[in-house]
Amino acid sequence: MSVIYLVxxxxxxxxxxxxxxxxxxxxxxxxxxxxxxxxxxLNDDDDTDxxx
Amino acid sequence: xxxxxPIKPPKPQADAPTANAQTACAHCGxxxxxxxxxxxxxxxxxxxxxxxxxxxxxxxxxxxxxxxxQRQGEQTQPxxxxxAGYTAFDHDAFTTRCCVDRPDGTRATSFYLEGVxxxxxxxxxxxxxxxxxxxxxxxxxxxxxxxRLTWDPEHVALSKIASALDSLGYxxxxxxxxxxxxxxxxxNHAELVRIGVAGAAVGNAMIxxxxxxxxxxxxxxDEYRSLFRWVGMGIALLTLVWPGSVFxxxxxxxxRTRTPHMDLPIAxxxxxxxxxxxxxxxxxxxxxxxxxxxxxVFLLLVGRAIQRRQQRRAADAVEQLFRLxxxxxxxxxxxxxxxxxxxxLEQGDIxxxxxxxxxxVDGEVVNGSSDxxxxxxxxxxRPVAVTSGDPVHAGSLNLTSTLRVRVRxxxxxxxxxxxxxxxxxxxxxKAPVAQAADRMAGWFVLTVIVxxxxxxxxxxxxxxxxxxxxxxxxxxxxxxxxxGLATPLTLAVAIGRAARRGILIKGGAALExxxxxxxxxxxxxxxxxxxxxxxxxWFGDESIKPIAAAVEAYSxxxxxxxxxxxxxxxxxxxxxxxxxxxxxxxxxxxxxxQPIHIGSADYVSGRIKTIPQQVHQYVKQVLRDCHTPVLxxxxxxxxxxxxxxxxxxxxxxxxxxxxxxxxxxxxxVSGDHxxxxxxxxxxxxxxxxxxxxxxxxxxxxxxxxxxxxxxxxVMVGDGVNDAAALGAATVGIAVHGGAEASxxxxxxYLSKPGLTPIIGLSRASxxxxxxxRRGLGVSLAYNAIGVSLxxxxxxxxxxxxxxxxxxxxxxxxxxVSNRAFLDNEVYP
Numbered sequence: 001m002s003v004i005y006l007v008x009x010x011x012x013x014x015x016x017x018x019x020x021x022x023x024x025x026x027x028x029x030x031x032x033x034x035x036x037x038x039x040x041x042l043n044d045d046d047d048t049d050x051x052x
Numbered sequence: 053x054x055x056x057x058p059i060k061p062p063k064p065q066a067d068a069p070t071a072n073a074q075t076a077c078a079h080c081g082x083x084x085x086x087x088x089x090x091x092x093x094x095x096x097x098x099x100x101x102x103x104x105x106x107x108x109x110x111x112x113x114x115x116x117x118x119x120x121x122q123r124q125g126e127q128t129q130p131x132x133x134x135x136a137g138y139t140a141f142d143h144d145a146f147t148t149r150c151c152v153d154r155p156d157g158t159r160a161t162s163f164y165l166e167g168v169x170x171x172x173x174x175x176x177x178x179x180x181x182x183x184x185x186x187x188x189x190x191x192x193x194x195x196x197x198x199x200r201l202t203w204d205p206e207h208v209a210l211s212k213i214a215s216a217l218d219s220l221g222y223x224x225x226x227x228x229x230x231x232x233x234x235x236x237x238x239x240n241h242a243e244l245v246r247i248g249v250a251g252a253a254v255g256n257a258m259i260x261x262x263x264x265x266x267x268x269x270x271x272x273x274d275e276y277r278s279l280f281r282w283v284g285m286g287i288a289l290l291t292l293v294w295p296g297s298v299f300x301x302x303x304x305x306x307x308r309t310r311t312p313h314m315d316l317p318i319a320x321x322x323x324x325x326x327x328x329x330x331x332x333x334x335x336x337x338x339x340x341x342x343x344x345x346x347x348x349v350f351l352l353l354v355g356r357a358i359q360r361r362q363q364r365r366a367a368d369a370v371e372q373l374f375r376l377x378x379x380x381x382x383x384x385x386x387x388x389x390x391x392x393x394x395x396x397l398e399q400g401d402i403x404x405x406x407x408x409x410x411x412x413v414d415g416e417v418v419n420g421s422s423d424x425x426x427x428x429x430x431x432x433x434r435p436v437a438v439t440s441g442d443p444v445h446a447g448s449l450n451l452t453s454t455l456r457v458r459v460r461x462x463x464x465x466x467x468x469x470x471x472x473x474x475x476x477x478x479x480x481x482k483a484p485v486a487q488a489a490d491r492m493a494g495w496f497v498l499t500v501i502v503x504x505x506x507x508x509x510x511x512x513x514x515x516x517x518x519x520x521x522x523x524x525x526x527x528x529x530x531x532x533x534x535x536g537l538a539t540p541l542t543l544a545v546a547i548g549r550a551a552r553r554g555i556l557i558k559g560g561a562a563l564e565x566x567x568x569x570x571x572x573x574x575x576x577x578x579x580x581x582x583x584x585x586x587x588x589x590w591f592g593d594e595s596i597k598p599i600a601a602a603v604e605a606y607s608x609x610x611x612x613x614x615x616x617x618x619x620x621x622x623x624x625x626x627x628x629x630x631x632x633x634x635x636x637x638x639x640x641x642x643x644x645x646q647p648i649h650i651g652s653a654d655y656v657s658g659r660i661k662t663i664p665q666q667v668h669q670y671v672k673q674v675l676r677d678c679h680t681p682v683l684x685x686x687x688x689x690x691x692x693x694x695x696x697x698x699x700x701x702x703x704x705x706x707x708x709x710x711x712x713x714x715x716x717x718x719x720x721v722s723g724d725h726x727x728x729x730x731x732x733x734x735x736x737x738x739x740x741x742x743x744x745x746x747x748x749x750x751x752x753x754x755x756x757x758x759x760x761x762x763x764x765x766v767m768v769g770d771g772v773n774d775a776a777a778l779g780a781a782t783v784g785i786a787v788h789g790g791a792e793a794s795x796x797x798x799x800x801y802l803s804k805p806g807l808t809p810i811i812g813l814s815r816a817s818x819x820x821x822x823x824x825r826r827g828l829g830v831s832l833a834y835n836a837i838g839v840s841l842x843x844x845x846x847x848x849x850x851x852x853x854x855x856x857x858x859x860x861x862x863x864x865x866x867x868v869s870n871r872a873f874l875d876n877e878v879y880p
Contacts, residue, residue: 004276008283015252022248026241035195039171040178042120 079106079131105131105221112183114176121172131167131221137391138214140380141226145396150226151210158188160202161210163224165217168197176220184208184216196368198227236364243357246295250350253291254343260284261343274336281333281340288342292326296349312494318352318536320497324527338521351860352536359540359560362547366556370801381412384456394462401459405450407608411457414466417442419456423610425449425584428771428791429468431723431747433577433698435585435610447772447791452608468793471749471772475797478753479779489539492828500527503839526839537860538827541867546820549873554804555813562783562799564824566817569715570763570782571742572810573756576722576729578770579787580708580736580807581698585610587618588679588699591670592692600684600692602626603641603648607633611682611696638682649685656683656690663690677735678728700732707807708736714814717763721747721755723773752777768810770794785810816872823870827863834859 025031075084078095079102089096097103109117140146151161165177173192177199180190186208192199203213217224260280267277292300299322302315325341332338383392384402394412397403402418405411411424421439426432426448435451438444444457446466463469504523511519543560550557557563574580590597601619604612606628626643633639638651640659649659653671657663667683670693674681679697683690708718719742722729726745733743744755749772756777759765767774767781770790778784779797786798788805795801802809 002276004279008279012256012283015256019249019252022252023245026244026248029237031244032237032240033193033195036174036191036193039174039194042171 077102079103079109099131101131101133101221104133104219108219109176114179114183117172117176120175121170133218133221134223136215136218136223138211138218138224140391140393141210141214143392143396146226146393147210149393149395154202157204157206158202159205159210160200162198162200162227163214163217164227165192165197165199165222165224167222168192168194173222177217177222180213180216184213187213199224243353243360246298247350247353247357250291250295250346250353253287253295253346254350257284257287257291257343257346260287264340278336281342284340284342285330285333288329288345289326291346291349292322295353296322299349299352311490312497313490314493314536314539317493317496317500318348320500321527322348324524328524355537355540355544359544359547362544362551363557363559366547366551367558369551369803370556370558370795382406397459397462399459399461403457403459405455405457407450407452407454409450411444411446411448411450412462413457413459414445414461415443415457415459417444417455418458420454422453422455423451425451427577427583429773431575431577431771431773433581433583433724433728451610468772471775472793474749474753474776475779475793478776479797489536489824489828496832538831538863538867539824541864542820542823542827542870545867545870546816546823546872550813550816553809553812553873554802555809555873556801556803558799558801563817563820565764565783566766566800566814567821568764569814570765571717571719571759572711572766572768573719573721573759573777573781574708574807575767575769575771575774576720576732577698577724578789579768579774580704580720581700581732583698583770583789585614585696586699587614587694588677588697589670589674589695590692591673591694592684592690594692596684596686596691599626599643599648599686600650600694602628602643603631603639603650606631606641607639609633609639611680612639614696615682615694646687650682653681653683656685660685660688660690667693676731678725678731700735701806703806703808705736707811708738710811711814712737714811716766716814717742719759720744721752721767721777723747723749723752723771749773749776753780756780768807785813812873819870819872823866823872827866830862830866831859834862 075089075096076082077084077098079097082098084096084098088098095106097106109115147159151159153159167173168177174194177192178190180201181187186206187201187203189202190199199217201213203210214224260283263280264272264277264284266272267280299315299319302313303319306313306316322345325345328338329340329342329345332340380391380393381397382389382404383397384404389404397413403413403415407422417438417440419440421437423435424438424444425435426445428449429445429447438455443460444450444455445468446462447468461469464473504526507526508519508523511522539560543563546563547557547560550563577583597619601616604615607613629642629645631639631641634651634655638649638655640647640649640651642648649656653663663683667690671681671683674693674695677695677697679695682694682696684692684694712718718738720729720733720736720738721744724745729745730740730743733740747755752774753776756765756767757780760780760782764782766783766785767777768785768787769775769778770787772791772793774786775791775793775797778786778794778799783800784794784798785800785802786794787802787807790798790801800813802813
């Protein structure tokens with residue numbers, strides 16, 4: 001019995017998990033808007049204007 | 053974040069008034085006109101809009117906006133506010149139609165915002181909860197300019213939130229048709245999931261294939277070879293039945309409707325590969341094709357997704373334009389005027405229309421008199437004078453003064469509503485056109501099947517044990533991977549570039565159809581002409597133009613406004629006195645004590661002694677062009693004759709000539725008076741037999757259908773009255789400034805004025821077709837060579853595995869290197 005019989009199903013299971021995660025992310029709308037989050041993360045959460 | 057970089061407070065304007073360099077607007081950063089610089093103020097602004105928005109942002113304590121903006125080096129644009137009250141948004145009719153009540157007592161809705169252009173805009177819009185108490189969340193989708201708002205209706209009215217957005221420079225418009233958006237979203241999700249699954253399958257199938265290829269060279273135990281083949285089969289079959297099912301479904305509907313489609317040869321190849329691979333795996337001998345199959349499915353899905361994405365972007369851009377149309381009206385309730393949604397209007401209500409308003413309903417004028425522009429509705433270029441008792445129609449534009457209108461019909465029962473039904477009907481009845489690749493697919497399937505039968509017959513005669521193997525190999529090698537990629541990629545590249553040129557193309561088929569030259573029918577008003585009254589002729593003394601403008605500035609008549617627009621703002625040094633005017637006649641005044649009379653021939657001849665023969669000549673000349681003559685008399689002497697009318701666009705003549713040279717048959721279809729249409733057509737060199745004036749919208753559709761019996765018809769128009777014809781034509785092109793209905797019905801929208809873009813469009817469509825043909829040719833050549841080499845046994849599985857992606861890469865390179873929409877001389 002070679003180790004491949006253990007590793008191959010494991011590898012496929014792992015791949016399946018990632019596919020499932022991708023499908024969940026898609027259906028949750030994470031790929032709906034690819035422009036705004038890229039910009040949103042540049043903005044400070046802090047409202048106060050420290051420089052002024 | 054505020055501490056990591058030393059950012060200066062954004063006050064480049066503090067010392068600006070004394071500096072020689074151009075002063076920058078404190079809000080948008082554009083240069084401030086010299087006349088607006090006020091040395092006493094700390095901040096300078098390029099316009100009132102920016103000044104108001106700056107004050108609001110400052111008041112709300114949101115000065116960080118300028119820091120965000122400066123840090124990100126954003127492009128600038130002057131602010132735009134409307135100052136509207138948005139009280140219609142608080143009306144029950146609006147709440148039930150556009151808002152969603154949440155179980156926790158909050159309410160949600162979406163708005164399209166004007167003026168969203170940069171990262172700082174996102175920051176500002178999403179700060180709304182901090183500045184308007186009661187707003188719970190504000191999320192902006194920059195690509196769509198769509199903001200999703202959640203608020204507590206107990207604490208704040210929607211009209212307050214809308215006014216806040218407006219005062220920040222983002223006038224909001226209610227988002228409609230969210231159900232349609234949901235469907236699109238679901239489709240996008242399904243497409244992305246298919247690509248993701250196919251991509252994962254490709255990766256795993258490749259690893260297994262590498263093991264098998266390595267084993268073929270260095271030796272492998274049968275036990276492991278069999279294991280890898282079985283697992284590979286599982287992955288490939290999963291790919292075929294899940295993401296790959298779209299091709300089988302497409303092929304099946306192609307068979308059922310007997311229309312050739314690219315999915316058919318693809319499905320044949322996939323099925324042959326899948327079945328042969330499965331059989332060989334079970335038998336334990338022969339080739340398996342699982343890696344190629346999964347790659348094929350993946351690449352084809354990606355190619356299609358790219359094309360769809362580009363088309364979707366163009367369609368979104370068009371949609372955003374027509375979502376900006378007003379949805380509220382001012383209803384007169386006794387002594388007060390309140391803003392209500394159009395849905396809340398009922399028959400017998402009275403609505404008020406101020407100058408510049410578009411009419412929301414069909415009705416009858418009860419009070420006031422004005423000029424109404426119906427050109428979008430009827431194609432008529434001359435505004436119609438209306439007064440009490442006259443009918444007005446939804447979609448027409450009130451030009452000069454306030455009107456009160458009694459509502460006779462709203463929504464679908466208006467004339468525009470009836471036209472929209474016609475548009476739907478004509479679009480639905482449009483015959484689907486086969487795209488070039490699909491037409492070719494028909495031939496492709498035929499050739500492949502004939503070759504397969506020949507190969508099979510030959511090998512049955514020669515060596516029956518080899519027959520099945522060689523036939524399957526041929527079917528797989530012939531599978532049009534590159535063929536299936538060539539079309540969507542070339543189209544996607546072209547549509548993307550066109551969008552950057554201001555040409556929005558909603559579907560690839562329209563672009564392909566443009567390459568087949570046939571008839572092109574042009575609407576007149578607003579398409580080849582400007583669609584508004586302008587100064588067209590000026591006979592006589594040029595030097596009195598400023599005086600004429602100074603006098604006309606006192607009048608609100610449309611011709612007076614056109615004169616002022618054409619000549620420019622008048623010099624304040626003219627001292628005017630004794631101004632008097634008659635409605636639809638003319639205006640008289642004294643300028644520096646010289647008597648001036650401007651008006652119709654009757655008006656002026658009644659006020660001065662004689663009119664020379666030459667002037668009558670000029671008047672005749674103006675009338676021959678179907679324009680309105682205006683006489684300008686100074687000191688009892690007619691100094692000049694001006695002609696006003698709907699001027700032909702400056703580029704129209706040249707564009708039409710060039711289109712003719714390219715092989716188009718140009719015709720003209722207009723709802724305007726036949727005499728006017730005939731005159732314009734003559735000027736543009738369009739012959740009488742293809743000029744149709746006084747055409748009703750229904751007749752336009754019939755004309756388009758009659759022309760399309762002979763050749764493809766491209767219809768170019770802008771109005772509601774053209775919309776049905778745009779929908780019925782092979783390709784409908786809506787031009788700059790078109791009505792909502794025409795944007796919705798057209799396949800292509802030109803977002804820049806003039807007809808010149810059509811030349812580029814026509815030229816580029818040919819380049820696109822040539823590019824697609826080249827791609828198809830290359831992939832066919834690959835297939836032909838592959839098929840013949842495989843047949844004689846020269847190609848080993850490894851070489852085939854290398855050749856396949858190379859052919860796809862070649863096609864990809866060809867698609868990207870296509871020159872369509874790149875030539876600069878066509879697009880200045």
